[in-house]
Amino acid sequence: MRTGAGAGRSGYVHEAVCYDSDEHLLAVVVPFLLGGVAAGEPTLVSFGERNAALVAAALPPGCPVTFLTGGDVYARPAGAIRAYRTLLADHMVTGAAQIRIVGELGREQLGDSWDWWARYESAINYAYDEYPLWSMCAYDTRATPAAVLADVRRTHPTTAGPRERHTANAEYTGPETFLLENRPEAADPLQRHAPAADVADVAPDAARRIVRAVGEGRVGPAKLDDLTLAVSEIVANAHRYGRPPVRVRVWAADGRVVVTVDDAGPGPKDPFAGLLAAPSERSAGFGLWITHQVCDHVSLQRTPDGFALRMTVGG
The missing domain is CATH 3.40.50.300 (P-loop containing nucleotide triphosphate hydrolases)
Structure with missing residues (x-):
């Protein structure tokens, strides 16, 4: 009782x-x-x-x-x-x-x-x-x-x-x-400057290469591996469930890398996407759940122009 x-x-x-x-x-x-x-x-x-x-x-x-x-x-x-x-x-x-x-x-x-x-x-x-x-x-x-x-x-x-x-x-x-409301998003200090990379209509494998090239030597190999995995999953989701164009931007400094992925779609319908384990690797929420496991901060924004996700590794 x-x-x-x-x-x-x-x-x-x-x-x-x-x-x-x-x-x-x-x-x-x-x-x-x-x-x-x-x-x-x-x-x-x-x-x-x-x-x-x-x-x-x-x-x-x-x-x-x-x-x-x-x-x-x-x-x-x-x-x-x-x-x-x-x-x-x-x-x-x-x-x-x-x-x-x-x-x-x-x-x-x-x-x-x-x-x-x-x-x-x-x-x-x-x-x-x-x-x-x-x-x-x-x-x-x-x-x-x-x-x-x-x-x-x-x-x-x-x-x-x-x-x-x-x-x-x-x-x-x-x-x-x-969970479907827009949370107030504090701008990362790195985003006050022009990104080191800014590409549109990029495929997951190309996005991985871009992030690795920008982040090499900025954060440890394990963190960079985690980030490239997360970016690959999110770019794949954007192509599969979002709407073009899919845009990737990368900022980097010693000890920190920030990546944003945005598309013109509405974002995930599941309010718990990313926070609760996805039912299978084929479900829409699996990539977002992986991203929440490996990144040091994940921010989601829905705007009149679409959906944006920001991933950060490092302090």
């Missing part, structure tokens, strides 16, 4: 914690964790080093809360979804009636790459709904940009507060709508 906000419910309970002090964070998170322990539910924390230490110090000695390690789980949204789905499935196999997780994104995810992390926060309302999960996502209002906090309210059905308050977010927007 599920407890707390999950009692009498099925599927995913997804809450935000928007806190303005350490005391505020602990007032929400500690009762949440202790409630899970008391109910015999798997109870986990996925915080950065500072907040993990803060929470650990506030729990009773020996409290059986699991602190997840390995911050690279949040390296990419699609990878995070894949990892958490595996974790949740493993707990269900052992008979868990409910799993509790409190987590946070790093400061770096709240900056220029927030657009795809906003998509992550929206997509998991669907991606985790087959599991009896109750999670809280913590955001420090002292350091989180206002635009990010606005998206937090749109991607979390409720906000958790002290004294076990749970307030519905009137701004909440379902993922089927949110």
Whole structure:
């Protein structure tokens, strides 16, 4: 039997914690964790080093809360979804009636790459709904940009507060709508300059050669291999599912390569394309899913002129 906000419910309970002090964070998170322990539910924390230490110090000695390690789980949204789905499935196999997780994104995810992390926060309302999960996502209002906090309210059905308050977010927007909206896209600094390559009507194999020629020596061989694979998949998708012309532009600097692919089509119809595994290698979303696995940032834009996708590797 599920407890707390999950009692009498099925599927995913997804809450935000928007806190303005350490005391505020602990007032929400500690009762949440202790409630899970008391109910015999798997109870986990996925915080950065500072907040993990803060929470650990506030729990009773020996409290059986699991602190997840390995911050690279949040390296990419699609990878995070894949990892958490595996974790949740493993707990269900052992008979868990409910799993509790409190987590946070790093400061770096709240900056220029927030657009795809906003998509992550929206997509998991669907991606985790087959599991009896109750999670809280913590955001420090002292350091989180206002635009990010606005998206937090749109991607979390409720906000958790002290004294076990749970307030519905009137701004909440379902993922089927949110994910098809245009996310505000921060221009990459490299795009302030003319691209090193700008070609139209290019085939996938030619696009690979162009990206490799521009990126050689700019990023490591593994990252360049990943990027050329991603570009090949996206150019193939643009020819197969989009509308001509298909245009590829490449920018590069030491340690970083940016590629955009655009066409005159409407873009993928599936709101979860790229974030959830495609059903097969022949499906329309497979190339986009591969791209989300290997690139360090992926941005999607729908414009009156068509669809554009930007891929970045490197810092």
